[in-house]
Amino acid sequence: MSTEMMLAAIEVEEKTFALAQRKAKVYSESSLVPQQYQKNVGNVLIAQNMASRMGADVLMVMQNLYIVHGKPGWSAQFLIACFNSCGRFSSIKYRFGGEGDDYGCVAYAKELATGEEVSGVRVTIGMAKAEGWSTKAGSKWKTMPELMLRYRAATFLVRCTAPEIGLGLMTSEELADTVDGRVTSRQAAPITTADALTKMLAEPQQAAAEAVVDAIDWDSKLDAAMTQRQLEELLNELDASTAIDESEWHRIKSEVESRLEVVMAE
Numbered sequence: 001m002s003t004e005m006m007l008a009a010i011e012v013e014e015k016t017f018a019l020a021q022r023k024a025k026v027y028s029e030s031s032l033v034p035q036q037y038q039k040n041v042g043n044v045l046i047a048q049n050m051a052s053r054m055g056a057d058v059l060m061v062m063q064n065l066y067i068v069h070g071k072p073g074w075s076a077q078f079l080i081a082c083f084n085s086c087g088r089f090s091s092i093k094y095r096f097g098g099e100g101d102d103y104g105c106v107a108y109a110k111e112l113a114t115g116e117e118v119s120g121v122r123v124t125i126g127m128a129k130a131e132g133w134s135t136k137a138g139s140k141w142k143t144m145p146e147l148m149l150r151y152r153a154a155t156f157l158v159r160c161t162a163p164e165i166g167l168g169l170m171t172s173e174e175l176a177d178t179v180d181g182r183v184t185s186r187q188a189a190p191i192t193t194a195d196a197l198t199k200m201l202a203e204p205q206q207a208a209a210e211a212v213v214d215a216i217d218w219d220s221k222l223d224a225a226m227t228q229r230q231l232e233e234l235l236n237e238l239d240a241s242t243a244i245d246e247s248e249w250h251r252i253k254s255e256v257e258s259r260l261e262v263v264m265a266e
Contacts (some may be wrong), residue, residue: 001253005253008103012178020045020048021041021045023048024041024044024045024048025041025044027044027047027048027058027059027062028040028041028043028044032059033059033062033063034062034063034236035236035237037062037072044058044062047061047062047065047162050065054082060078064077064169066239072168076151076152076154076155077151079154079155079158079165079166080092080151080154080158082158082166083109083154083158083162083165083167086162086165087112088110088111088112088113088162089109089111089112089118089161089162090110090112091109092107092108092109092154092157093107093108093109094106094107094108094150094153094154095108096146096149098124100125100126101124101125101126101129102124102125102126103124103125103127104122104123104124104125104127104149104153105122105123105124105146105149105150105152105153105159106119106120106121106122106123106153107119107120107150107153107154107156108120108157109161116159118157118160119157119252120154120155120157120158120159120160120161121153121156121160122153123149123152123153123156124149125145125149126150128141128145128149132187133148133152136251138250144193187208195229218238218248218252220254221234221237222234222252222255222259225256227258227263228260228263231256231259231260231263232260234256235256235260236256238252238253238256239253244255252266
């Protein structure tokens with residue numbers, strides 16, 4: 001490649017990055033994006049990169065990417081939605097069967113181009129026990145096993161059939177089950193060349209956020225959260241906390257989720 005072509009390519013890249021920065025700044029100034037992106041241009045830039053690679057909306061990516069012990073993962077609902085809307089398959093459906101520990105679920109769909117049915121791995125209650133998913137602290141396998149069967153079966157279907165949809169990332173539910181930890185934040189994962197910029201921007205803001213979280217009266221915030229949006233924001237804030245005591249975290253999270261289920265059912 002000639003020097004002129006190299007310089008031209010560098011100029012194009014600089015202009016593209018500058019444009020991406022301007023867009024990221026607009027997102028970072030919005031109060032509608034999750035807290036980890038507010039005033040954090042580096043995180044937004046990474047979310048934009050992932051959205052571009054997936055052909056997804058940037059805001060959707062920011063709202064559905066979680067971090068579990070430093071590992072990024074999508075929410076299962078987001079992965080299912082991406083599969084259903086990709087245009088290559090029908091919507092995911094589920095077959096249940098078996099009894100006791102053999103009770104399980106298989107997710108399946110139809111490939112639109114060929115009409116062929118594609119299915120994932122059958123997930124059972126026995127599998128959840130054997131893998132230790134249901135024994136984790138705060139595990140939803142104990143309280144909502146059928147929902148978790150659907151999520152895990154759908155995740156296996158997507159991973160076996162169209163892994164490119166999720167960019168190879170696990171779901172937050174898988175990470176919470178397989179890693180001895182919980183969802184600690186909702187933010188973009190540092191997987192692009194913006195590593196240094198992201199780290200530089202994120203570290204001081206994370207330290208400041210943790211100092212504020214430590215002083216939060218969670219019960220008062222729970223009492224004040226009445227609408228679905230307020231409860232979801234409180235849940236996000238709770239997930240982002242690393243200073244709160246573990247037992248207190250599980251207690252508040254359980255109460256928020258229970259109240260959210262009631263509000264959404266009304």
